[in-house]
Every structure is written in structure tokens, then in C-alpha cells.
Amino acid sequence: MTEHGKADWIVSDAGLILVGGHCADCGRKFFPEKPNCPNCGSDQVSPAQLSRIGRLYSYSTIHSAPRGFHVPYTVGFVDLDDDVRVFGQIEGGDTDLVLETPMEPVLGVIRTDDDGDVQSYKFRRATHVS
Amino acid sequence: MSREAFIVGAGMSRFGKQSHRTIEEIGQEAVRAAMKEAGVERGDIDEVFCGTGYGGVMLGQRILRDLGMTGPPVTNVENACSSGATGVREACAAIATGRAEVVLVVGVDKLTTFGGGTLPLEASDPDVANGMIMPAVYAMRARRYMFETGATPEHLAMVTVKAREAAALNPHAQMRTPTTVAEVLASRPIADPLTLFMCCPSGDGAAAVVITTAARARQLGVQPVKIAASVLQSGYYKTGFRDTAFSELTARTVALAYDAAGLGPEAVDMAEVHDAFAIAELMYYEALGLCERGEGKDFLERGDSKIGGRTPVNPSGGLLCKGHPIGATGIAQMCEAVWQLRGQVGARQVEGAKVALTHCTGGGIAGFDHGACAVHVLTV
Numbered sequence: 422m423t424e425h426g427k428a429d430w431i432v433s434d435a436g437l438i439l440v441g442g443h444c445a446d447c448g449r450k451f452f453p454e455k456p457n458c459p460n461c462g463s464d465q466v467s468p469a470q471l472s473r474i475g476r477l478y479s480y481s482t483i484h485s486a487p488r489g490f491h492v493p494y495t496v497g498f499v500d501l502d503d504d505v506r507v508f509g510q511i512e513g514g515d516t517d518l519v520l521e522t523p524m525e526p527v528l529g530v531i532r533t534d535d536d537g538d539v540q541s542y543k544f545r546r547a548t549h550v551s
Numbered sequence: 552m553s554r555e556a557f558i559v560g561a562g563m564s565r566f567g568k569q570s571h572r573t574i575e576e577i578g579q580e581a582v583r584a585a586m587k588e589a590g591v592e593r594g595d596i597d598e599v600f601c602g603t604g605y606g607g608v609m610l611g612q613r614i615l616r617d618l619g620m621t622g623p624p625v626t627n628v629e630n631a632c633s634s635g636a637t638g639v640r641e642a643c644a645a646i647a648t649g650r651a652e653v654v655l656v657v658g659v660d661k662l663t664t665f666g667g668g669t670l671p672l673e674a675s676d677p678d679v680a681n682g683m684i685m686p687a688v689y690a691m692r693a694r695r696y697m698f699e700t701g702a703t704p705e706h707l708a709m710v711t712v713k714a715r716e717a718a719a720l721n722p723h724a725q726m727r728t729p730t731t732v733a734e735v736l737a738s739r740p741i742a743d744p745l746t747l748f749m750c751c752p753s754g755d756g757a758a759a760v761v762i763t764t765a766a767r768a769r770q771l772g773v774q775p776v777k778i779a780a781s782v783l784q785s786g787y788y789k790t791g792f793r794d795t796a797f798s799e800l801t802a803r804t805v806a807l808a809y810d811a812a813g814l815g816p817e818a819v820d821m822a823e824v825h826d827a828f829a830i831a832e833l834m835y836y837e838a839l840g841l842c843e844r845g846e847g848k849d850f851l852e853r854g855d856s857k858i859g860g861r862t863p864v865n866p867s868g869g870l871l872c873k874g875h876p877i878g879a880t881g882i883a884q885m886c887e888a889v890w891q892l893r894g895q896v897g898a899r900q901v902e903g904a905k906v907a908l909t910h911c912t913g914g915g916i917a918g919f920d921h922g923a924c925a926v927h928v929l930t931v
Binding site: 425449451452478481484486490494496497508509510515520541 | 744793
């Protein structure tokens with residue numbers, strides 16, 4: 422098992438937390454982290470844990486995919502509460518989703534390459550909605 | 552010095568699967584056709600632009616090599632699906648500054664090289680690493696658009712049915728067999744809610760135009776088509792919320808084009824728009840100002856975008872049915888516009904067309920609406 426973008430998350434007691442960037446100049450958060458803030462260009466960027474609460478903006482179940490991905494699989498945009506949009510796969514081939522449903526990040530297998538399964542962040546319907 | 556630019560010749564290769572031909576041969580077919588229509592000889596060409604997405608380095612030189620046209624400045628242009636249109640913008644600049652009198656622009660791609668399936672995207676892109684494909688970019692737009700407007704998969708299918716009706720009248724088109732809403736919905740799923748027939752086909756093709764000054768156009772004795780606006784913009788990268796049910800990039804680009812041409816959407820007699828997937832056409836009716844936001848499905852249902860309707864959209868069959876060899880697309884749209892404005896397309900003629908708009912976007916990049924958007928306004 423290999424991991425894609427391993428620096429992009431941490432596993433906590435509350436579950437998977439995505440780690441992006443926070444800009445000290447404009448205050449915006451973004452994902453993934455980059456050396457410069459994509460919003461204002463500042464280099465005053467530090468790692469930041471992102472909200473575990475998000476909403477499903479849109480999704481699609483893919484039936485024709487590049488090598489390594491196992492069709493059908495579902496992908497979507499999740500808008501986290503700190504105004505960060507994250508694209509990712511949706512766990513378990515969930516195909517009966519409703520837009521604006523609360524979602525949360527979770528670890529899972531996203532594809533298989535020559536070294537075996539690749540693990541990364543995915544999303545699922547939120548289990549605890551506060 | 553600033554001079555207006557005119558298209559005096561347009562040419563297309565066959566569009567479709569042509570794995571037996573080289574990309575250079577396909578490009579040369581379009582170049583010869585455009586030069587013949589313009590009535591220019593190889594020695595007349597002062598400068599050349601070549602747009603391609605996947606054709607590789609020095610494609611312009613490779614095309615010209617076998618036509619005895621080497622020597623003049625050649626610039627190869629890559630802007631994904633806007634590559635060809637971006638080349639036309641550069642040609643307009645070459646005319647405007649006075650550095651060239653006659654400019655050739657060719658756009659070409661040979662997508663059968665990839666053996667079918669969806670277009671390869673940048674492996675380093677974070678969304679691509681997580682399984683993004685181009686149809687899914689549009690599929691998620693479609694899902695959101697339907698959620699917000701009440702449009703249905705039947706509306707998406709109707710776009711394809713309309714495109715096939717038009718393509719049946721276009722000998723250059725790749726997909727010319729008429730279809731039905733039921734058949735489109737029943738074709739195999741690609742990225743839900745998009746089915747195969749709601750996606751443009753993979754194919755090979757080239758298109759070319761010859762662009763010159765007003766004075767030279769008069770000497771050539773062909774009917775010139777004025778490039779009244781040539782505008783290019785790039786997408787904004789957004790880290791947070793981005794409204795994918797409305798194309799900000801297209802709306803921004805077309806506003807600049809309308810301003811440059813001194814007209815508005817009500818003056819447009821026909822449009823060739825970037826319907827790479829059926830949802831795109833509904834969204835672009837709105838972003839181009841042909842109807843109000845959220846009313847794309849009504850514009851379609853009323854037949855306003857059909858040949859004979861209020862503002863015919865994609866009378867060529869569009870990318871969905873004419874085909875979409877990406878580097879050629881922006882120029883192929885202009886070929887259709889030129890021939891429509893000259894009144895020479897026969898059964899698919901938009902009667903009395905004097906103002907045509909061509910619109911293409913380009914590139915699926917994480918965090919962008921699109922990478923590029925080019926809009927041209929052509930008039931006679």
C-alpha cells in the first residue's frame with residue numbers, strides 16, 4: 422500500500438483531518454498547501470488543519486477511467502466550512518447522493534498502481550452532524 | 552498603427568477517425584483548402600501560427616515542410632481546446648501592428664493516437680491524481696445545473712438531438728446519424744448524468760484560415776469576413792467556493808468581445824459554442840447572454856437555438872457532432888461562421904446571417920472554470 426499526498430492529512434481521534442495552507446496575510450485557507458497563497462501571492466503560508474465538516478457541492482459516478490482506477494467510482498466537490506473546496510472520491514460507490522448533504526473526510530483506496538493499492542483521503546456522508 | 556483583420560479563406564480537413572494518416576497530412580489538407588479559397592500562393596504568406604494540444608513540438612514547421620512553405624516566422628501555440636483560436640488572436644495582432652500582410656493560421660490534432668477513451672490530463676494535477684476525467688468536470692456541472700435550474704437529463708439529450716440534426720446537413724461533420732432523446736439517454740454511461748452521446752467524439756482533424764488586411768482582401772477579389780473582436784482570457788483559480796453552474800470565464804470574455812465589436816447578444820445571428828459535452832451548450836446560452844441565467848433549457852425547448860430559431864447555436868453540429876480535434880476546434884468554428892456569413896452552406900444556412908460569434912474554452916485544471924476562453928465576433 423502506498424499513500425498519495427500523505428502530508429495532506431492527519432488521523433485524529435475525531436477522524437481524518439485534511440491539512441492545507443493558511444495565509445497570514447489574507448487569512449484564507451486552501452488545499453493542498455502551497456509555498457505561496459493562491460489568493461494573494463503571499464509567502465506567509467503555514468500548514469493548517471481544515472474543518473471536518475463540509476457539504477457536497479456536486480458529484481458524478483465515473484464509468485470510463487484511466488488505468489489504475491476501478492470503475493464505477495464516484496467523485497465530488499466538497500465545500501468545507503472554512504471555504505475550502507476539495508475534490509475527492511466518495512467512499513463506497515455511493516451513487517444516491519443529494520447535493521448539499523453534509524460530508525466528512527475518510528481514508529480509503531483511490532486507485533491501484535504498479536506498487537499496489539494507493540490510499541488517500543476520500544469523503545463519505547457525515548456520521549455526526551453538529 | 553492598428554489595422555483591422557479579415558478572413559479571406561477558410562478550409563477544413565475531414566473530421567473523424569483517420570489513424571491511417573499522419574497529423575501533418577491532416578494539417579496540410581486544411582492549409583491547402585484555406586489558401587485555395589483565399590486565392591493566395593505559398594509565397595504570399597508572411598507569418599504562420601499553428602495551434603495544437605497534443606501534436607508535439609514544431610508541428611507548424613512539420614506541416615509546412617511538405618508544402619514548400621518553410622522560412623517565414625512560425626509560432627506554435629498551445630492553449631488546450633483554445634489553441635487554434637489563440638493562434639487567430641495572434642494573427643490579428645500581427646496584422647494590426649503592420650508586421651504581416653497575409654497570415655496563415657492552422658489548428659490540428661490527431662486524437663486517435665491515444666486509442667480512444669477520455670483525453671489524457673496532466674498527471675501532476677491533484678484532481679487528476681484522485682480520478683478526475685474531463686467528462687466528470689462537465690458531469691458535475693450538469694448535476695449542479697440541474698439541481699439549481701430544474702433542468703433534466705432529457706434536456707441534455709435534446710442538445711445532442713439538435714446537434715445531430717444540424718450535423719446531418721454538414722458534410723464535414725463526424726457524427727451525422729440522426730438520434731432521439733431516448734437513444735441518447737440509453738447510450739452507455741460515461742460520467743453520470745452524461746452518457747456517451749452527450750460527449751463529443753474522439754477524432755482527428757484540422758482547420759485553417761488565411762487572414763489579411765482590408766486592402767489586400769479587396770485585391771484578392773473574395774468576400775472578406777471582418778474579425779470584429781478577438782478576445783482571450785484565462786480562468787481565475789479559486790481555492791474555495793466556485794459557481795460551476797454558470798461560466799464566469801465565458802461571461803467575462805464575451806463581455807469584452809461585445810464591447811470590442813460594439814454590439815450585444817441581440818445582434819448575434821448565429822453562434823458556434825464550445826459544446827464539448829451537452830451541458831456546456833445550455834450553460835453557454837446563458838453566459839453568452841443569448842438568454843437569462845437559468846433559462847437555457849427554455850431557450851432550447853422553444854427551438855430558439857435551432858437553425859431557423861432566434862439565435863441558431865452550432866449549426867455545424869458543434870463539437871458534439873462535427874467533432875473536436877482540440878487544436879482545430881476554434882478555427883473550425885470560424886470556418887463555419889465564414890461560410891455561413893457568405894451564405895454558402897446550403898441546407899444548414901442561417902438565413903441572412905451578418906454577425907457570427909465563435910466561442911471556445913480550454914483545459915481542465917484543478918480549481919479553474921477553464922484554463923482559457925477565446926471569443927471572436929465575425930461580421931460581413
